[in-house]
Amino acid sequence: MKELEAGDSKLVFDEGSKLITISGSMRLANIQEYDKIKQFLFDSCQGISDVKVDVSKLEFLNSAGITTLSMFILTKKKEANINVTFIGSKSVFWQEKALENFGKLWPEVKVDIKD
Amino acid sequence: MSEENLEGLSLEEIKSKYLSLKSSHEDMKNLHETVSSYSAEMEESLFKKNEEVNSYMERMKKYLSSQLYDLIVSGGSDDEVKLKRQRVTIFFSDIVGFSTMTDAVEPEALSECLNYYLSEMSQIVKKFGGTLDKFIGDAIMVFFGAPKYENDEKHANDCVKMAIEMIQKLPEINTYWKKKGISEGVNIRIGINTGYATVGNFGSDQRIDYTIIGNEVNVAARLEGSAKPGKILISETTRNLVADDEKITLVYKGSIHVKGIHKPIKVYEPTTSVEELENEDIFNVDNFLSIHEGNISLANFSLEYGDEVEDVKDKLKHFKKMLKDASAKVTKELKSRI
Numbered sequence: 001m002k003e004l005e006a007g008d009s010k011l012v013f014d015e016g017s018k019l020i021t022i023s024g025s026m027r028l029a030n031i032q033e034y035d036k037i038k039q040f041l042f043d044s045c046q047g048i049s050d051v052k053v054d055v056s057k058l059e060f061l062n063s064a065g066i067t068t069l070s071m072f073i074l075t076k077k078k079e080a081n082i083n084v085t086f087i088g089s090k091s092v093f094w095q096e097k098a099l100e101n102f103g104k105l106w107p108e109v110k111v112d113i114k115d
Numbered sequence: 116m117s118e119e120n121l122e123g124l125s126l127e128e129i130k131s132k133y134l135s136l137k138s139s140h141e142d143m144k145n146l147h148e149t150v151s152s153y154s155a156e157m158e159e160s161l162f163k164k165n166e167e168v169n170s171y172m173e174r175m176k177k178y179l180s181s182q183l184y185d186l187i188v189s190g191g192s193d194d195e196v197k198l199k200r201q202r203v204t205i206f207f208s209d210i211v212g213f214s215t216m217t218d219a220v221e222p223e224a225l226s227e228c229l230n231y232y233l234s235e236m237s238q239i240v241k242k243f244g245g246t247l248d249k250f251i252g253d254a255i256m257v258f259f260g261a262p263k264y265e266n267d268e269k270h271a272n273d274c275v276k277m278a279i280e281m282i283q284k285l286p287e288i289n290t291y292w293k294k295k296g297i298s299e300g301v302n303i304r305i306g307i308n309t310g311y312a313t314v315g316n317f318g319s320d321q322r323i324d325y326t327i328i329g330n331e332v333n334v335a336a337r338l339e340g341s342a343k344p345g346k347i348l349i350s351e352t353t354r355n356l357v358a359d360d361e362k363i364t365l366v367y368k369g370s371i372h373v374k375g376i377h378k379p380i381k382v383y384e385p386t387t388s389v390e391e392l393e394n395e396d397i398f399n400v401d402n403f404l405s406i407h408e409g410n411i412s413l414a415n416f417s418l419e420y421g422d423e424v425e426d427v428k429d430k431l432k433h434f435k436k437m438l439k440d441a442s443a444k445v446t447k448e449l450k451s452r453i
Binding site for chain 1: 153160
């Protein structure tokens, strides 16, 4: 289990289930501050062909945060034979629309919004 | 990409680079759209939350005194509402015979009239910067000096002036009440006292009230109970703080005993109109001296051992004339102040 705490948010990578979970409130000041998040995401899913990112407990994400996740998707898009799934929740106000918009970046990205 | 880099590349390679650039451009365009759309959604959400907060704040305003509301919304620290001993001027009022009215008048009409009365009174409290502690049925409790403390004189002055304005507002409220079918109209009694009280948040972790407690609070409540209908009864402590204000004219009403306080309390009534002043027992020596101490010298009047009856008669006659002249002068002066 790998973990990273960033401000009020926490990232956990479960090597067993190959699941990255992001929770809390992600409000880092700018895109540079998000470098450590980006690094954690890439390091965690290295060599994994079926990447799953669970953001259903991520209550808040600012625009620098959404840019970081979008850049992650665009980078993964360029890799061959890889699946990326985002798991979200309808009960978190920002997720339904924002996660569906990831499809514009890469139509192959899977979005699983839970009730 | 510079032309130099393209040198030596085949058409196919150039085409591949072009497609790659086009794809990156498309990604960036999509990224921009995604982030813009997210930002717009967040702004919209923020706007709605702001509206929600404003609406809650507007509603909250009605439940708090303006001073307390300002303290909370300005992000004042909890220290400002922590329990502390503070000198405050305390005001109590209630409607004369309200309990009887509740039996005789339609509840709907009475609640409408009561709300109108409380609303008008609250506006006056707000105007003078009082902390509206609570409504207790038809009674109103207000204090000056917390949570924001300025100075004792100002608090007492503002409180007495507020009370006078409340009394002066009654004819207008009466018109409304009578229109609504309450023929007896409204009359109130008011009590004011100044002293140290414990001020702050009292209650449980579920529910708290910002209020004051202490003996001086009880004195103010007792003064209110002892006041005549339509009158304001103030303690000597408050009177001493407003004595220098030319706009407030006070009449000494003697000493009274109130329940729970063993010492008699010297009480005063502020006059609220010229008519009242004219009807006031200005020739009462106690009143006269209390409102114009020092204006009259009693040096010329002293009975001595061995005075003949005629001497005493002469001296009394002389004193009576002197008192009458001085009181006419004072009455004229008092009228000019109102």
